[in-house]
Amino acid sequence: MSENYLRFWGVRGSYASPQTDKLGVGGNTSCVEIRAGNHLLICDGGTGIIPLGDLLISESPTPETLIVFTHYHWDHICGLPFFQPAFSAEWKIRFFGPGQNVGDIEQRLSNQMKSPYFPIEIGSWAADIEYVKPIEGKIPHGPFDVSYHNVHHPGTTYGYRVEIAGKVIIYMPDNEIDFLRSSIAQRTDEFTEEEHQMIARIQREERDVELSGVRRADILIHDAQYTPEDYSKKRGWGHSCYVDVVNFAIDAEIKVLYLYHHDPGHNDVQIATIHQECLALVAERGSSLQIHVAREGAKIPL
Amino acid sequence: MASSTTTSAFPLVVAVDDSSAMRVFFEQAVAGLGVDLRTFPSAAAAAACLDTHQPALLFLDIIMPAKDGLTYLQELRLTSLHEKTQTIVVSSKDYAQDRASAKDLGVLEFVAKPITSRQLAELISRYTGARAIDESTRA
Numbered sequence: 121m122s123e124n125y126l127r128f129w130g131v132r133g134s135y136a137s138p139q140t141d142k143l144g145v146g147g148n149t150s151c152v153e154i155r156a157g158n159h160l161l162i163c164d165g166g167t168g169i170i171p172l173g174d175l176l177i178s179e180s181p182t183p184e185t186l187i188v189f190t191h192y193h194w195d196h197i198c199g200l201p202f203f204q205p206a207f208s209a210e211w212k213i214r215f216f217g218p219g220q221n222v223g224d225i226e227q228r229l230s231n232q233m234k235s236p237y238f239p240i241e242i243g244s245w246a247a248d249i250e251y252v253k254p255i256e257g258k259i260p261h262g263p264f265d266v267s268y269h270n271v272h273h274p275g276t277t278y279g280y281r282v283e284i285a286g287k288v289i290i291y292m293p294d295n296e297i298d299f300l301r302s303s304i305a306q307r308t309d310e311f312t313e314e315e316h317q318m319i320a321r322i323q324r325e326e327r328d329v330e331l332s333g334v335r336r337a338d339i340l341i342h343d344a345q346y347t348p349e350d351y352s353k354k355r356g357w358g359h360s361c362y363v364d365v366v367n368f369a370i371d372a373e374i375k376v377l378y379l380y381h382h383d384p385g386h387n388d389v390q391i392a393t394i395h396q397e398c399l400a401l402v403a404e405r406g407s408s409l410q411i412h413v414a415r416e417g418a419k420i421p422l
Numbered sequence: 423m424a425s426s427t428t429t430s431a432f433p434l435v436v437a438v439d440d441s442s443a444m445r446v447f448f449e450q451a452v453a454g455l456g457v458d459l460r461t462f463p464s465a466a467a468a469a470a471c472l473d474t475h476q477p478a479l480l481f482l483d484i485i486m487p488a489k490d491g492l493t494y495l496q497e498l499r500l501t502s503l504h505e506k507t508q509t510i511v512v513s514s515k516d517y518a519q520d521r522a523s524a525k526d527l528g529v530l531e532f533v534a535k536p537i538t539s540r541q542l543a544e545l546i547s548r549y550t551g552a553r554a555i556d557e558s559t560r561a
Binding site (some may be wrong): 220251271272276299303304310318322357 | 446517544
């Protein structure tokens with residue numbers, strides 16, 4: 121197979137939402153497949169990795185497979201115990217995620233399969249498993265150039281930058297944009313004019329660093345879990361309001377933004393409304409940014 | 423074990439933060455205080471100092487390029503030199519999970535940005551005992 125593509129297998133945040141009014145967008149949690157010939161990169165192992173594994177298990181020859189995790193919150197790892205290729209001796213699978221060393225990665229992935237949480241442990245995996253450590257901040261994987269950076273979410277959480285065939289894809293499923301700006305706004309009365317100026321400089325600097333990490337990417341897959349109303353109640357939960365995401369993507373000159381990590385409480389109609397409001401924001405700013413809703417099963421040629 | 427003081431005879435304070443503006447805030451905070459401040463933009467940059475010196479007080483940001491501050495502190499705690507180094511986290515992150523991790527690592531205080539040089543000076547004085555000095559007496 122020589123086709124290069126990206127496919128969404130899980131697009132929900134927090135927990136799976138298999139209710140009928142949500143299946144147009146999809147109910148599985150975070151999982152994205154990126155394919156380049158016989159190299160397979162899987163981003164996160166939420167429940168979306170289960171149907172992906174069901175499809176992969178009949179593939180021959182088996183692809184060179186790397187699974188990267190942004191972090192170890194359950195919605196990003198809970199599909200892994202049901203990932204069929206891990207139980208097949210025909211497969212070799214490499215894992216990477218936050219941790220000081222490969223032992224940390226193994227421990228964090230395997231803990232969810234320990235008794236009493238699961239009936240079998242990772243010792244039952246028949247695949248050739250390898251936990252990888254980065255080389256100069258990158259994870260080598262065939263034609264892929266995979267690197268990672270720290271993002272704004274509870275616990276050590278990575279965003280990934282994937283370069284393949286001249287395209288740049290940024291995967292940031294969990295990231296609370298502009299948290300510092302709202303922290304400053306909440307405490308504005310505490311500071312002198314001089315301090316305000318310095319604090320504004322700190323904020324600009326942080327924003328510039330965030331923008332520089334994603335600037336001019338072809339595809340940005342980003343957390344857009346909350347509406348402004350949601351965010352007013354859930355600021356500090358580690359997820360973004362779509363208004364901030366759209367402004368961030370425009371400022372970073374992103375070509376295509378995929379709204380991702382949908383709130384499990386939002387149905388298809390509500391997500392379509394969010395999409396329309398995002399498009400209106402783009403029109404207001406006169407930007408050429410394209411915005412799509414990440415939908416389970418959607419396959420994007422690269 | 424290396425001393426927490428340096429040749430300046432003032433207590434060593436180390437701040438690791440990738441924000442150049444924050445590092446200026448630290449410099450403003452210690453102006454006139456009897457401390458020897460060293461600032462670094464990353465864990466890697468701080469290593470040369472922290473591999474051999476135990477500061478009287480260590481400030482760590484969390485989100486930085488490459489290694490985050492709490493992962494770095496976890497590594498430092500495994501060394502005899504930094505097993506008990508007084509540490510304060512100053513971060514734009516403010517989540518219960520990070521606060522809990524910091525507490526487990528023996529962090530004295532977890533301070534959410536924005537923070538001012540005044541507030542930093544108070545923290546430095548509180549944990550190092552440093553007080554305003556006559557600059558002419560500085561080594």
